[in-house]
Amino acid sequence: MGLRHLFVVTCLWTLSCALLLGASSDGLLRINLSKKRLDSETLSAKKLARQERSDDGYRRYFGVSGDDIVPLDNYLDTQYYGEIGVGTPPQNFTVIFDTGSSNLWVPSSKCYFSVACYLHHKYKSIKSSTYKKNGEACTISYGSGSIAGFFSEDSVLVGDLVVKNQKFIETTREESPTFIIGKFDGILGLGFPEISVGSAPPIWQSMQEQKLIAKDIFSFWLNRDPDATTGGELVFGGVDKKHYKGEHTYVPVTRKGYWQFEMGDLLIDGQSTGFCTGGCAAIVDSGTSLLAGPTTIVAQVNHAIGAEGIISTECKQVVREYGEMILEMLVAQTRPQKVCSQIGLCVFDGSHSVSNPIESVVEKEKRGSDLLCTACEMAVVWIQNQLRQNQTKELILQYVNQLCERLPSPNGESTVDCHQISKMPNLAFTIANKTFRLTPEQYVVKLEQSGQTICISGFMAFDVPPPRGPLWILGDVFMGAYHTVFDFGQSRIGFAETA
Secondary structure, eight states: OOOOOOOSOSHHHHHHHHHHOEEOTTSOEEOOOOOBOOBHHHHHHHHHHHHHHIIIIIHHHHOOOSOEEEEEEEBTTSOEEEEEEETTTTEEEEEEEETTOOOEEEEBTTOOSOHHHHTSOOBOGGGOTTOEEEEEEEEEEOSSOEEEEEEEEEEEEETTEEEEEEEEEEEEEEESHHHHHOSOSEEEEOSOGGGOGGGOOOHHHHHHHTTOSSSSEEEEEEOOOTTOSOOEEEEESSOOGGGBOSOOEEEEOSBTTTTEEEEOOEEETTEEOSSSTTOEEEEEOTTOOSEEEOHHHHHHHHHHHTOBOOOOHHHHHHHHHHHHHHHHHHHTTOOHHHHHHHTTSOSSSSOOOSSSOOOOHHHHGGGTHHHHHHHHHHHHHHHHHHHHTTOOHHHHHHHHHHHHHTSOOTTSOOEEOGGGGGGSOOEEEEETTEEEEEOHHHHEEEEEETTEEEEEESEEEOOOOTTTOSEEEEOHHHHHHEEEEEETTTTEEEEEEBO
8 A cells, every 4th residue: 555654643643654754855755656657547537536526516606834835647638536545543544635625534433235335445544543423414426426425534644744633525436447456545626615524624724723824825736747756745834845836827716616717718729719718617526537628619629639539520520511601600790699599499588507617528418409519519619710810701600610620529538649639739728818838748638448449539518507607727737737726715726837
């Protein structure tokens, strides 16, 4: 299980700790962890994990020490995790440090009927001298499964910090293939209390209340080098200046729960994609591997980088039957939000019902005619964007038809030619009126499958209708390129180029 961090109870433990944990010259504690390679099975498991949190959690939502470091393992650029201890003496668990959720949970020794529990470490309250019984029942439903258990309280060791009386979940049922396949025992949530099940304080809030950290921040450095021995570091109470270049650009948190802020346009080789020029909500989520955003933009990205996805018959049908009409209406200054309703493909003027606030384009395919509405709305954005560039009618319709072919596959990801990476364009997010560039080497993810390297686009489609959306989820692809500071003291997020 790697290094074991034991609570200070004897001089022998202190000696052992000195041998196992090395303090660097800057006074920051570092724990070196091993690194595993990514394969298609791992990506599928990670994708399920994102769906489990986002499909249910996002829906509900849209309706005494200085710096302490937890080094992170890099499960081939797709899963970052580290080790914590629960109880006294500490029982070690590998957890995903997840800014997209707020609860801490680990398998319980009382988990008897779930296969996942037998494949991972289990918490034994009887072996902890600091355990406090709570017993409150807890169930968390996800998109493809659920966990159930009960709350307990105990000391939690994070790096060399001991957080006392932390409320956490002992799971007694884990119903999802993700928990069987995953290399992690549990999840340590770093979101805000507003999305915490059972009103359990997130670990950083407990650190703050117990005055364990010098500053009310934590920061992520994710190492995207697949050959490096260290996957990254999570620093509580400060930042490591060796992890970034220049200064951080800060944006305020606009809605607490997830780490949400307002971003601007996405640029392809400096050119606007048109959809977020008026602003889009964005969430920074260390528990999401890729970049998830509006299908309208992801299709343009896929077209620009040569990604291969499904050919949407409905999208091509809209272009074939209504393309010229949409173009003429836009030229005649018809409000873009009203175009699709006026030609009879959408019921509402520019927005869907928000009763089901987050829905991917693949899910919409199940609803037939509603996909025609979605395709129309995408076509309006694409055509409007081309009109701004003074393209001819023939070129515009040809381009939009090509975008239909670049819609993401049902599984969300799209493949690219590994040999063409150097020829792909740079992409950039606009945040706080500054551009944050991603090179092809940064937004293309490589995975191993049957001994061969396969390259996939780092962009996935994820649609949130107004008024909650449009929404971007900036996962590990973005956080790997930009050192990220989560400032819960001032409710802001900071980004700086990774060193």
